[in-house]
Amino acid sequence: MDPLVRAVDPRHTNPVCLRSIRRAHATLPAFLPATWNPHFTAACLWYSAAPKSQTLKPISEAATEIEARRPARRGARSNPPTSLAVLGFSPFMSLSGMAVAFKANTSSTTHQQWLHPTGVQCQYGFAHLHQRKCRKRSPVLHVRATSEKLDLDFSDPSWKQKYQEDWDRRFSLPHITDIYDLKPRPTTFSLKKNGTPLGDGDGSSADMWNGYVNKDDRALLKVIKYASPKSAGAECIDPDCSWVEHWVHRAGPRKEIYYEPEEVKAAIVTCGGLCPGLNDVIRQIVFTLEIYGVKNIVGIPFGYRGFFEKGLKEMPLSRAVVENINLNGGSFLGVSRGGAQTSDIVDSIQARRIDMLFVIGGNGSHAGANAIHEECRKRKLKVSVVAVPKTIDNDILFMDKTFGFDTAVEEAQRAINSAYIEARSAYHGIGLVKLMGRSSGFIAMHASLSSGQIDVCLIPEVSFTLDGEHGVLRHLEHLLNTKGFCVVCVAEGAGQDLLQKSNATDASGNVILSDFGVHMQQKILSSGIGITFQIKKHFKDIGVPADVKYIDPTYMVRACRANASDAILCTVLGQNAVHGAFAGFSGITSGISNTHYAYLPITEVITTPKHVNPNSRMWHRCLTSTGQPDFH
Numbered sequence: 277m278d279p280l281v282r283a284v285d286p287r288h289t290n291p292v293c294l295r296s297i298r299r300a301h302a303t304l305p306a307f308l309p310a311t312w313n314p315h316f317t318a319a320c321l322w323y324s325a326a327p328k329s330q331t332l333k334p335i336s337e338a339a340t341e342i343e344a345r346r347p348a349r350r351g352a353r354s355n356p357p358t359s360l361a362v363l364g365f366s367p368f369m370s371l372s373g374m375a376v377a378f379k380a381n382t383s384s385t386t387h388q389q390w391l392h393p394t395g396v397q398c399q400y401g402f403a404h405l406h407q408r409k410c411r412k413r414s415p416v417l418h419v420r421a422t423s424e425k426l427d428l429d430f431s432d433p434s435w436k437q438k439y440q441e442d443w444d445r446r447f448s449l450p451h452i453t454d455i456y457d458l459k460p461r462p463t464t465f466s467l468k469k470n471g472t473p474l475g476d477g478d479g480s481s482a483d484m485w486n487g488y489v490n491k492d493d494r495a496l497l498k499v500i501k502y503a504s505p506k507s508a509g510a511e512c513i514d515p516d517c518s519w520v521e522h523w524v525h526r527a528g529p530r531k532e533i534y535y536e537p538e539e540v541k542a543a544i545v546t547c548g549g550l551c552p553g554l555n556d557v558i559r560q561i562v563f564t565l566e567i568y569g570v571k572n573i574v575g576i577p578f579g580y581r582g583f584f585e586k587g588l589k590e591m592p593l594s595r596a597v598v599e600n601i602n603l604n605g606g607s608f609l610g611v612s613r614g615g616a617q618t619s620d621i622v623d624s625i626q627a628r629r630i631d632m633l634f635v636i637g638g639n640g641s642h643a644g645a646n647a648i649h650e651e652c653r654k655r656k657l658k659v660s661v662v663a664v665p666k667t668i669d670n671d672i673l674f675m676d677k678t679f680g681f682d683t684a685v686e687e688a689q690r691a692i693n694s695a696y697i698e699a700r701s702a703y704h705g706i707g708l709v710k711l712m713g714r715s716s717g718f719i720a721m722h723a724s725l726s727s728g729q730i731d732v733c734l735i736p737e738v739s740f741t742l743d744g745e746h747g748v749l750r751h752l753e754h755l756l757n758t759k760g761f762c763v764v765c766v767a768e769g770a771g772q773d774l775l776q777k778s779n780a781t782d783a784s785g786n787v788i789l790s791d792f793g794v795h796m797q798q799k800i801l802s803s804g805i806g807i808t809f810q811i812k813k814h815f816k817d818i819g820v821p822a823d824v825k826y827i828d829p830t831y832m833v834r835a836c837r838a839n840a841s842d843a844i845l846c847t848v849l850g851q852n853a854v855h856g857a858f859a860g861f862s863g864i865t866s867g868i869s870n871t872h873y874a875y876l877p878i879t880e881v882i883t884t885p886k887h888v889n890p891n892s893r894m895w896h897r898c899l900t901s902t903g904q905p906d907f908h
Contacts, residue, residue: 460532489528534860537569547637552683553838560850649863713767740907
């Protein structure tokens with residue numbers, strides 16, 4: 277019996293059949309699917325239908341083997357697989373960047389079920405692959421872990437040491453001394469107000485001030501030691517949940533720098549969509565560069581497009597120019613999605629003689645920044661590319677939160693409160709609010725928690741049904757009968773498996789999602805001419821009218837000015853980005869991890885988006901607040 281091999285797109289965790297793969301990019305492995313961004317990778321292994329002792333094979337070998345047999349099987353009907361493993365950077369292993377597969381033996385006539393470490397089937401990460409009710413079950417474990425380049429056998433006593441060495445290798449920061457033989461000089465950054473010029477060259481000012489971060493300082497990524505894989509929110513590497521320390525580089529100014537500030541030309545670019553706090557980050561980058569002594573600072577207009585679009589000129593920046601831009605929302609430099617070829621952008625960087633590039637953006641923009649960094653290294657250019665994580669979705673891996681998220685949650689309260697008032701004021705009113713969250717439901721979850729007015733919260737990570745005895749609509753009917761009204765919060769990426777799928781993408785390569793909020797509104801209202809008729813049409817069988825108010829505050833949420841919490845985060849991230857560039861790092865991002873500010877290699881944070889863990893305490897708290905049942 278042939279094995280079924282699937283690759284999983286880590287951005288959307290949609291199963292992609294092996295037959296959809298292609299060789300569209302010379303640098304891509306042949307087995308990556310057409311929708312896969314070149315900067316997103318995952319290690320996938322597969323089990324054949326052979327005995328359990330058979331050695332795991334890389335998916336690339338599996339692809340080659342199946343493609344070789346393909347002509348003989350064309351048109352033949354395939355049987356259900358007896359086993360299936362999809363390993364790699366799956367959402368529930370966000371802590372380690374590795375996945376552990378738990379292989380449960382089943383009958384050869386049924387599909388193999390893969391269990392999350394909590395023992396809850398098809399609940400987290402691959403819930404959408406199995407459209408059936410999830411259930412708890414004790415797994416029989418055949419455990420092996422894989423990362424992109426590391427294969428662990430937990431029966432080996434030295435597995436922990438190998439894992440730690442691999443972690444340290446993966447999270448080491450690229451440095452310009454990797455390609456240049458450079459000697460550092462004493463820093464010109466100091467906050468001492470002694471009236472003497474900074475950076476006199478003898479390092480005395482730096483030695484007298486103790487505000488620097490040692491190059492060997494590290495921050496601990498996680499601090500909870502889980503006793504069991506069944507603990508709520510457990511992130512375990514092995515079945516015993518062994519404690520392994522995950523250290524990352526501490527962010528901040530160093531005593532030694534690798535650039536002469538008066539010779540530096542620094543550029544700032546904001547990419548993707550709008551987000552509260554963009555201007556705050558721009559402002560702080562400029563302020564910090566000037567403290568170092570940089571005089572030549574420019575802004576690249578309208579994202580990566582500003583590097584190649586004719587008529588778009590770089591904007592000179594200084595403290596005087598950016599002093600008050602934080603008082604407004606949006607981006608002082610402008611934003612856009614997509615861009616030219618990486619080589620064209622680096623050609624522009626080289627022609628403009630840019631030494632430092634600060635990229636403010638989300639996952640896609642980070643992937644672009646990493647591509648620019650790699651191309652600069654290939655050309656042996658002394659250019660530091662440093663990113664600052666921007667997304668209101670809060671979906672960047674290894675980070676507590678990204679700037680703009682707190683403001684988005686706060687602004688969402690206005691929409692939720694309006695929906696609540698509308699619903700409560702109407703006879704059998706239903707308030708429906710759609711919030712942003714393509715593949716991660718953090719905004720919807722936190723907004724539901726903070727408002728206390730939400731009765732149903734629907735997010736992409738948790739599957740549900742609309743119809744049937746245990747569907748969402750039946751619960752809404754119950755709320756109308758008992759409470760008289762209800763309020764529903766829906767993340768934009770929720771319920772995509774219930775909608776007609778589209779292969780269309782935006783300029784950044786993101787799949788354009790169907791609007792589940794509109795779909796749900798139509799399901800509630802049914803079809804017909806006129807809203808009154810539609811409402812009565814749906815509920816005529818039960819004799820209950822409903823008045824639906826649909827609110828989509830998407831652009832209101834992201835276009836506003838950053839609140840106090842985000843403004844502080846933007847300030848620190850912007851400053852640390854400059855410190856990282858002067859320290860000689862490139863291909864890194866500045867973030868906050870486990871309440872500490874850290875530098876992370878871009879290659880690791882773009883591996884997969886961060887997702888809400890349906891087994892986490894935070895999601896459990898949300899369910900406690902809403903009181904919603906399991907919609908299966």
